[in-house]
Amino acid sequence: MDGEKIEDFIIKENYEIELYSRKDSAEKRVLKRIYRVQKDGLIK
Numbered sequence: 001m002d003g004e005k006i007e008d009f010i011i012k013e014n015y016e017i018e019l020y021s022r023k024d025s026a027e028k029r030v031l032k033r034i035y036r037v038q039k040d041g042l043i044k
Contacts, residue, residue, distance in 0.1 A: 005021065005022075005023060006021070006022050006023070006024065006025065006029075007019065007020065007021050008020050008029070015036065015037040016034055016035070016036050016037075017034070017035040017036075017037070017043070018031060018033075018034050019031075019032045019033045019034070019035070020032060
């Protein structure tokens, strides 16, 4: 995976979506952004 960017996410019980990113599998993942799903269905 030389030079590839890895992105993954976690959806939590409280409807928060945490987006993580890292350069390769040896690097620790870094939290890039948290999205929250609101009651009306919008993601902020």
